[in-house]
Amino acid sequence: MSTDRTYASPPCLAAEVDPAYSDPSADAADDVARWRRDTRAQLRTARDALRVTERDTISHALQAHLRTLLTQRFGSVRGRIISFYWPIKAEPDLRPLMATLHQEGAVIALPLVEQKATPLVFRHWTPETRMQRGDWNIPVPPPEADRLTPAITLAPLVGWDDDGYRLGYGGGYFDRTLAAVSPRPFTIGIGYQAARLTTIHPQPHDIPLDLILTEAGIATERTASQ
Known part of the structure:
Protein backbone atom coordinates (compact mmCIF):
# COMPACT_ATOMS: atom_id res chain seq x y z
CA MET A 1 0.00 0.00 0.00
CA SER A 2 1.36 3.43 -0.90
CA THR A 3 2.30 5.68 2.02
CA ASP A 4 2.26 9.01 0.16
CA ARG A 5 -1.43 9.71 0.80
CA THR A 6 -2.58 13.12 2.03
CA TYR A 7 -5.48 11.76 4.08
CA ALA A 8 -5.48 10.06 7.43
CA SER A 9 -6.92 6.58 6.99
CA PRO A 10 -7.89 4.12 4.23
CA PRO A 11 -11.66 4.92 4.18
CA CYS A 12 -10.96 8.67 3.94
CA LEU A 13 -10.44 9.00 0.21
CA ALA A 14 -10.60 12.79 0.25
CA ALA A 15 -7.61 13.44 -1.97
CA GLU A 16 -9.02 11.17 -4.64
CA VAL A 17 -12.54 12.54 -4.30
CA ASP A 18 -11.32 16.12 -4.69
CA PRO A 19 -7.78 17.17 -5.71
CA ALA A 20 -8.35 20.47 -3.86
CA TYR A 21 -8.10 18.55 -0.59
CA SER A 22 -4.42 19.46 -0.18
CA ASP A 23 -4.72 22.79 -1.98
CA PRO A 24 -5.09 25.93 0.22
CA SER A 25 -7.53 27.35 -2.35
CA ALA A 26 -10.00 24.74 -1.06
CA ASP A 27 -10.68 27.04 1.88
CA ALA A 28 -12.99 29.06 -0.37
CA ALA A 29 -16.46 28.43 0.99
CA ASP A 30 -17.87 26.88 -2.18
CA ASP A 31 -14.92 24.52 -2.57
CA VAL A 32 -15.13 23.52 1.09
CA ALA A 33 -18.84 22.77 0.75
CA ARG A 34 -18.19 20.58 -2.29
CA TRP A 35 -15.27 18.82 -0.60
CA ARG A 36 -17.31 18.16 2.54
CA ARG A 37 -20.22 16.76 0.55
CA ASP A 38 -17.96 14.33 -1.30
CA THR A 39 -15.93 13.37 1.77
CA ARG A 40 -19.08 12.84 3.81
CA ALA A 41 -20.38 10.46 1.16
CA GLN A 42 -17.11 8.52 1.11
CA LEU A 43 -17.01 8.18 4.90
CA ARG A 44 -20.61 7.08 5.12
CA THR A 45 -20.09 4.49 2.41
CA ALA A 46 -17.11 3.07 4.32
CA ARG A 47 -19.11 3.08 7.55
CA ASP A 48 -22.09 1.36 5.97
CA ALA A 49 -19.77 -1.36 4.65
CA LEU A 50 -18.75 -2.46 8.14
CA ARG A 51 -20.10 -5.82 9.24
CA VAL A 52 -22.58 -5.86 12.10
CA THR A 53 -20.04 -7.66 14.28
CA GLU A 54 -17.47 -4.93 13.58
CA ARG A 55 -19.95 -2.20 14.52
CA ASP A 56 -20.86 -4.05 17.70
CA THR A 57 -17.20 -4.39 18.69
CA ILE A 58 -16.61 -0.69 18.08
CA SER A 59 -19.75 0.29 20.00
CA HIS A 60 -18.75 -1.85 22.99
CA ALA A 61 -15.24 -0.37 23.01
CA LEU A 62 -16.64 3.17 22.83
CA GLN A 63 -19.00 2.51 25.73
CA ALA A 64 -16.13 1.26 27.87
CA HIS A 65 -13.97 4.27 27.02
CA LEU A 66 -16.84 6.68 27.63
CA ARG A 67 -17.66 5.10 30.98
CA THR A 68 -14.03 5.45 32.07
CA LEU A 69 -13.85 9.02 30.79
CA LEU A 70 -16.99 10.12 32.63
CA THR A 71 -15.80 8.53 35.87
CA GLN A 72 -12.32 10.03 35.69
CA ARG A 73 -13.41 13.52 34.64
CA PHE A 74 -16.68 13.97 36.48
CA GLY A 75 -16.87 11.36 39.24
CA SER A 76 -20.41 10.30 40.07
CA VAL A 77 -22.96 10.76 37.30
CA ARG A 78 -25.84 11.04 39.79
CA GLY A 79 -27.90 14.13 39.02
CA ARG A 80 -25.71 15.11 36.08
CA ILE A 81 -27.52 15.92 32.81
CA ILE A 82 -25.92 14.04 29.92
CA SER A 83 -27.17 14.29 26.35
CA ILE A 88 -28.81 6.25 12.87
CA LYS A 89 -26.93 5.54 9.64
CA ALA A 90 -24.46 3.03 11.17
CA GLU A 91 -23.41 5.36 14.00
CA PRO A 92 -21.91 3.74 17.12
CA ASP A 93 -24.71 2.53 19.39
CA LEU A 94 -24.32 3.73 22.98
CA ARG A 95 -27.87 2.99 24.13
CA PRO A 96 -26.90 0.23 26.60
CA LEU A 97 -24.65 2.70 28.45
CA MET A 98 -27.38 5.32 28.25
CA ALA A 99 -29.73 2.97 30.12
CA THR A 100 -27.04 2.00 32.63
CA LEU A 101 -26.22 5.60 33.50
CA HIS A 102 -29.93 6.32 33.91
CA GLN A 103 -30.09 3.49 36.46
CA GLU A 104 -27.13 5.06 38.28
CA GLY A 105 -28.89 8.38 38.66
CA ALA A 106 -27.77 10.37 35.63
CA VAL A 107 -30.40 12.53 33.94
CA ILE A 108 -30.41 11.52 30.27
CA ALA A 109 -31.44 13.88 27.50
CA LEU A 110 -31.80 13.40 23.76
CA PRO A 111 -31.44 16.16 21.14
CA LEU A 112 -34.17 16.89 18.65
CA VAL A 113 -35.04 19.33 15.91
CA GLU A 114 -38.21 21.19 16.84
CA GLN A 115 -37.80 23.93 14.26
CA TRP A 125 -35.39 10.44 28.29
CA THR A 126 -35.91 7.35 30.43
CA PRO A 127 -36.31 3.70 29.37
CA GLU A 128 -40.07 4.19 29.85
CA THR A 129 -40.29 7.20 27.53
CA ARG A 130 -42.80 6.68 24.70
CA MET A 131 -40.72 7.81 21.76
CA GLN A 132 -42.08 9.39 18.59
CA ARG A 133 -40.65 10.01 15.14
CA GLY A 134 -38.77 13.26 14.75
CA ASP A 135 -36.62 14.83 12.05
CA TRP A 136 -35.09 12.20 9.68
CA ASN A 137 -37.46 9.72 11.39
CA ILE A 138 -35.16 9.59 14.41
CA PRO A 139 -36.98 8.43 17.57
CA VAL A 140 -37.20 11.35 20.02
CA PRO A 141 -38.94 12.08 23.33
CA PRO A 142 -42.44 13.64 23.04
CA PRO A 143 -43.07 17.38 23.48
CA GLU A 144 -44.30 16.86 27.04
CA ALA A 145 -40.91 15.49 28.14
CA ASP A 146 -39.01 18.03 30.23
CA ARG A 147 -36.68 20.35 28.35
CA LEU A 148 -33.15 20.18 29.76
CA THR A 149 -29.79 21.93 29.45
CA PRO A 150 -27.07 19.27 29.42
CA ALA A 151 -23.77 19.58 31.24
CA ILE A 152 -22.25 16.98 28.91
CA THR A 153 -23.23 16.44 25.29
CA LEU A 154 -22.29 13.61 22.93
CA ALA A 155 -22.03 14.56 19.27
CA PRO A 156 -21.96 11.77 16.65
CA LEU A 157 -19.31 12.27 13.97
CA VAL A 158 -19.13 11.43 10.30
CA GLY A 159 -15.52 12.65 10.24
CA TRP A 160 -13.15 14.51 12.56
CA ASP A 161 -9.70 16.07 12.70
CA ASP A 162 -6.98 16.48 15.30
CA ASP A 163 -8.06 20.05 16.09
CA GLY A 164 -11.38 18.76 17.38
CA TYR A 165 -13.50 19.84 14.43
CA ARG A 166 -16.45 17.69 13.44
CA LEU A 167 -17.75 16.75 10.02
CA GLY A 168 -21.46 16.06 10.48
CA TYR A 169 -24.38 15.57 8.12
CA GLY A 170 -24.32 19.13 6.82
CA GLY A 171 -27.30 20.64 8.61
CA GLY A 172 -25.21 22.74 11.01
CA TYR A 173 -27.40 21.87 13.99
CA PHE A 174 -24.66 21.02 16.49
CA ASP A 175 -22.58 24.10 15.67
CA ARG A 176 -25.69 26.25 15.92
CA THR A 177 -26.56 24.66 19.26
CA LEU A 178 -23.09 25.04 20.78
CA ALA A 179 -23.10 28.70 19.78
CA ALA A 180 -26.43 29.25 21.53
CA VAL A 181 -26.40 27.08 24.68
CA SER A 182 -25.22 28.81 27.85
CA PRO A 183 -23.39 27.59 29.75
CA ARG A 184 -21.85 25.57 26.96
CA TYR A 192 -14.85 5.85 14.25
CA GLN A 193 -11.06 5.97 14.35
CA ALA A 194 -11.01 5.37 10.59
CA ALA A 195 -12.95 8.61 10.06
CA ARG A 196 -9.95 10.75 11.03
CA LEU A 197 -9.18 13.47 8.48
CA THR A 198 -6.14 15.69 8.12
CA THR A 199 -8.50 18.66 8.33
CA ILE A 200 -12.15 19.45 7.70
CA HIS A 201 -11.13 22.91 6.42
CA PRO A 202 -12.93 24.70 9.32
CA GLN A 203 -15.00 27.75 8.48
CA PRO A 204 -16.01 30.63 10.81
CA HIS A 205 -19.22 28.86 11.85
CA ASP A 206 -17.45 25.62 12.84
CA ILE A 207 -17.00 25.12 16.58
CA PRO A 208 -14.37 22.64 17.81
CA LEU A 209 -15.44 19.98 20.29
CA ASP A 210 -13.79 19.60 23.68
CA LEU A 211 -12.78 16.00 23.09
CA ILE A 212 -13.13 13.28 20.46
CA LEU A 213 -13.54 9.66 21.48
CA THR A 214 -13.22 6.64 19.19
CA GLU A 215 -12.94 2.90 19.71
CA ALA A 216 -9.20 3.49 20.28
CA GLY A 217 -9.87 5.86 23.21
CA ILE A 218 -9.37 9.62 23.41
CA ALA A 219 -8.33 10.65 19.91
CA THR A 220 -7.83 14.36 20.51
CA GLU A 221 -8.61 16.88 23.24
CA ARG A 222 -8.52 20.62 23.32
CA THR A 223 -6.75 22.34 26.19
CA ALA A 224 -8.12 25.35 28.06
CA SER A 225 -5.67 27.61 26.20
CA GLN A 226 -7.16 26.59 22.87
Whole structure:
Protein backbone atom coordinates (compact mmCIF):
# COMPACT_ATOMS: atom_id res chain seq x y z
CA MET A 1 0.00 0.00 0.00
CA SER A 2 1.36 3.43 -0.90
CA THR A 3 2.30 5.68 2.02
CA ASP A 4 2.26 9.01 0.16
CA ARG A 5 -1.43 9.71 0.80
CA THR A 6 -2.58 13.12 2.03
CA TYR A 7 -5.48 11.76 4.08
CA ALA A 8 -5.48 10.06 7.43
CA SER A 9 -6.92 6.58 6.99
CA PRO A 10 -7.89 4.12 4.23
CA PRO A 11 -11.66 4.92 4.18
CA CYS A 12 -10.96 8.67 3.94
CA LEU A 13 -10.44 9.00 0.21
CA ALA A 14 -10.60 12.79 0.25
CA ALA A 15 -7.61 13.44 -1.97
CA GLU A 16 -9.02 11.17 -4.64
CA VAL A 17 -12.54 12.54 -4.30
CA ASP A 18 -11.32 16.12 -4.69
CA PRO A 19 -7.78 17.17 -5.71
CA ALA A 20 -8.35 20.47 -3.86
CA TYR A 21 -8.10 18.55 -0.59
CA SER A 22 -4.42 19.46 -0.18
CA ASP A 23 -4.72 22.79 -1.98
CA PRO A 24 -5.09 25.93 0.22
CA SER A 25 -7.53 27.35 -2.35
CA ALA A 26 -10.00 24.74 -1.06
CA ASP A 27 -10.68 27.04 1.88
CA ALA A 28 -12.99 29.06 -0.37
CA ALA A 29 -16.46 28.43 0.99
CA ASP A 30 -17.87 26.88 -2.18
CA ASP A 31 -14.92 24.52 -2.57
CA VAL A 32 -15.13 23.52 1.09
CA ALA A 33 -18.84 22.77 0.75
CA ARG A 34 -18.19 20.58 -2.29
CA TRP A 35 -15.27 18.82 -0.60
CA ARG A 36 -17.31 18.16 2.54
CA ARG A 37 -20.22 16.76 0.55
CA ASP A 38 -17.96 14.33 -1.30
CA THR A 39 -15.93 13.37 1.77
CA ARG A 40 -19.08 12.84 3.81
CA ALA A 41 -20.38 10.46 1.16
CA GLN A 42 -17.11 8.52 1.11
CA LEU A 43 -17.01 8.18 4.90
CA ARG A 44 -20.61 7.08 5.12
CA THR A 45 -20.09 4.49 2.41
CA ALA A 46 -17.11 3.07 4.32
CA ARG A 47 -19.11 3.08 7.55
CA ASP A 48 -22.09 1.36 5.97
CA ALA A 49 -19.77 -1.36 4.65
CA LEU A 50 -18.75 -2.46 8.14
CA ARG A 51 -20.10 -5.82 9.24
CA VAL A 52 -22.58 -5.86 12.10
CA THR A 53 -20.04 -7.66 14.28
CA GLU A 54 -17.47 -4.93 13.58
CA ARG A 55 -19.95 -2.20 14.52
CA ASP A 56 -20.86 -4.05 17.70
CA THR A 57 -17.20 -4.39 18.69
CA ILE A 58 -16.61 -0.69 18.08
CA SER A 59 -19.75 0.29 20.00
CA HIS A 60 -18.75 -1.85 22.99
CA ALA A 61 -15.24 -0.37 23.01
CA LEU A 62 -16.64 3.17 22.83
CA GLN A 63 -19.00 2.51 25.73
CA ALA A 64 -16.13 1.26 27.87
CA HIS A 65 -13.97 4.27 27.02
CA LEU A 66 -16.84 6.68 27.63
CA ARG A 67 -17.66 5.10 30.98
CA THR A 68 -14.03 5.45 32.07
CA LEU A 69 -13.85 9.02 30.79
CA LEU A 70 -16.99 10.12 32.63
CA THR A 71 -15.80 8.53 35.87
CA GLN A 72 -12.32 10.03 35.69
CA ARG A 73 -13.41 13.52 34.64
CA PHE A 74 -16.68 13.97 36.48
CA GLY A 75 -16.87 11.36 39.24
CA SER A 76 -20.41 10.30 40.07
CA VAL A 77 -22.96 10.76 37.30
CA ARG A 78 -25.84 11.04 39.79
CA GLY A 79 -27.90 14.13 39.02
CA ARG A 80 -25.71 15.11 36.08
CA ILE A 81 -27.52 15.92 32.81
CA ILE A 82 -25.92 14.04 29.92
CA SER A 83 -27.17 14.29 26.35
CA PHE A 84 -26.75 11.11 24.29
CA TYR A 85 -28.04 10.51 20.75
CA TRP A 86 -30.23 7.88 19.11
CA PRO A 87 -28.01 6.04 16.57
CA ILE A 88 -28.81 6.25 12.87
CA LYS A 89 -26.93 5.54 9.64
CA ALA A 90 -24.46 3.03 11.17
CA GLU A 91 -23.41 5.36 14.00
CA PRO A 92 -21.91 3.74 17.12
CA ASP A 93 -24.71 2.53 19.39
CA LEU A 94 -24.32 3.73 22.98
CA ARG A 95 -27.87 2.99 24.13
CA PRO A 96 -26.90 0.23 26.60
CA LEU A 97 -24.65 2.70 28.45
CA MET A 98 -27.38 5.32 28.25
CA ALA A 99 -29.73 2.97 30.12
CA THR A 100 -27.04 2.00 32.63
CA LEU A 101 -26.22 5.60 33.50
CA HIS A 102 -29.93 6.32 33.91
CA GLN A 103 -30.09 3.49 36.46
CA GLU A 104 -27.13 5.06 38.28
CA GLY A 105 -28.89 8.38 38.66
CA ALA A 106 -27.77 10.37 35.63
CA VAL A 107 -30.40 12.53 33.94
CA ILE A 108 -30.41 11.52 30.27
CA ALA A 109 -31.44 13.88 27.50
CA LEU A 110 -31.80 13.40 23.76
CA PRO A 111 -31.44 16.16 21.14
CA LEU A 112 -34.17 16.89 18.65
CA VAL A 113 -35.04 19.33 15.91
CA GLU A 114 -38.21 21.19 16.84
CA GLN A 115 -37.80 23.93 14.26
CA LYS A 116 -35.69 23.93 11.13
CA ALA A 117 -32.44 25.94 11.12
CA THR A 118 -32.59 26.62 14.87
CA PRO A 119 -30.58 25.18 17.78
CA LEU A 120 -31.40 21.68 18.94
CA VAL A 121 -33.70 21.15 21.90
CA PHE A 122 -32.79 18.59 24.57
CA ARG A 123 -35.59 16.62 26.22
CA HIS A 124 -35.58 14.15 29.09
CA TRP A 125 -35.39 10.44 28.29
CA THR A 126 -35.91 7.35 30.43
CA PRO A 127 -36.31 3.70 29.37
CA GLU A 128 -40.07 4.19 29.85
CA THR A 129 -40.29 7.20 27.53
CA ARG A 130 -42.80 6.68 24.70
CA MET A 131 -40.72 7.81 21.76
CA GLN A 132 -42.08 9.39 18.59
CA ARG A 133 -40.65 10.01 15.14
CA GLY A 134 -38.77 13.26 14.75
CA ASP A 135 -36.62 14.83 12.05
CA TRP A 136 -35.09 12.20 9.68
CA ASN A 137 -37.46 9.72 11.39
CA ILE A 138 -35.16 9.59 14.41
CA PRO A 139 -36.98 8.43 17.57
CA VAL A 140 -37.20 11.35 20.02
CA PRO A 141 -38.94 12.08 23.33
CA PRO A 142 -42.44 13.64 23.04
CA PRO A 143 -43.07 17.38 23.48
CA GLU A 144 -44.30 16.86 27.04
CA ALA A 145 -40.91 15.49 28.14
CA ASP A 146 -39.01 18.03 30.23
CA ARG A 147 -36.68 20.35 28.35
CA LEU A 148 -33.15 20.18 29.76
CA THR A 149 -29.79 21.93 29.45
CA PRO A 150 -27.07 19.27 29.42
CA ALA A 151 -23.77 19.58 31.24
CA ILE A 152 -22.25 16.98 28.91
CA THR A 153 -23.23 16.44 25.29
CA LEU A 154 -22.29 13.61 22.93
CA ALA A 155 -22.03 14.56 19.27
CA PRO A 156 -21.96 11.77 16.65
CA LEU A 157 -19.31 12.27 13.97
CA VAL A 158 -19.13 11.43 10.30
CA GLY A 159 -15.52 12.65 10.24
CA TRP A 160 -13.15 14.51 12.56
CA ASP A 161 -9.70 16.07 12.70
CA ASP A 162 -6.98 16.48 15.30
CA ASP A 163 -8.06 20.05 16.09
CA GLY A 164 -11.38 18.76 17.38
CA TYR A 165 -13.50 19.84 14.43
CA ARG A 166 -16.45 17.69 13.44
CA LEU A 167 -17.75 16.75 10.02
CA GLY A 168 -21.46 16.06 10.48
CA TYR A 169 -24.38 15.57 8.12
CA GLY A 170 -24.32 19.13 6.82
CA GLY A 171 -27.30 20.64 8.61
CA GLY A 172 -25.21 22.74 11.01
CA TYR A 173 -27.40 21.87 13.99
CA PHE A 174 -24.66 21.02 16.49
CA ASP A 175 -22.58 24.10 15.67
CA ARG A 176 -25.69 26.25 15.92
CA THR A 177 -26.56 24.66 19.26
CA LEU A 178 -23.09 25.04 20.78
CA ALA A 179 -23.10 28.70 19.78
CA ALA A 180 -26.43 29.25 21.53
CA VAL A 181 -26.40 27.08 24.68
CA SER A 182 -25.22 28.81 27.85
CA PRO A 183 -23.39 27.59 29.75
CA ARG A 184 -21.85 25.57 26.96
CA PRO A 185 -21.80 21.84 27.76
CA PHE A 186 -18.65 19.76 27.72
CA THR A 187 -18.92 18.26 24.25
CA ILE A 188 -17.57 14.84 23.33
CA GLY A 189 -17.47 13.77 19.71
CA ILE A 190 -18.21 10.07 19.18
CA GLY A 191 -16.91 8.47 16.01
CA TYR A 192 -14.85 5.85 14.25
CA GLN A 193 -11.06 5.97 14.35
CA ALA A 194 -11.01 5.37 10.59
CA ALA A 195 -12.95 8.61 10.06
CA ARG A 196 -9.95 10.75 11.03
CA LEU A 197 -9.18 13.47 8.48
CA THR A 198 -6.14 15.69 8.12
CA THR A 199 -8.50 18.66 8.33
CA ILE A 200 -12.15 19.45 7.70
CA HIS A 201 -11.13 22.91 6.42
CA PRO A 202 -12.93 24.70 9.32
CA GLN A 203 -15.00 27.75 8.48
CA PRO A 204 -16.01 30.63 10.81
CA HIS A 205 -19.22 28.86 11.85
CA ASP A 206 -17.45 25.62 12.84
CA ILE A 207 -17.00 25.12 16.58
CA PRO A 208 -14.37 22.64 17.81
CA LEU A 209 -15.44 19.98 20.29
CA ASP A 210 -13.79 19.60 23.68
CA LEU A 211 -12.78 16.00 23.09
CA ILE A 212 -13.13 13.28 20.46
CA LEU A 213 -13.54 9.66 21.48
CA THR A 214 -13.22 6.64 19.19
CA GLU A 215 -12.94 2.90 19.71
CA ALA A 216 -9.20 3.49 20.28
CA GLY A 217 -9.87 5.86 23.21
CA ILE A 218 -9.37 9.62 23.41
CA ALA A 219 -8.33 10.65 19.91
CA THR A 220 -7.83 14.36 20.51
CA GLU A 221 -8.61 16.88 23.24
CA ARG A 222 -8.52 20.62 23.32
CA THR A 223 -6.75 22.34 26.19
CA ALA A 224 -8.12 25.35 28.06
CA SER A 225 -5.67 27.61 26.20
CA GLN A 226 -7.16 26.59 22.87
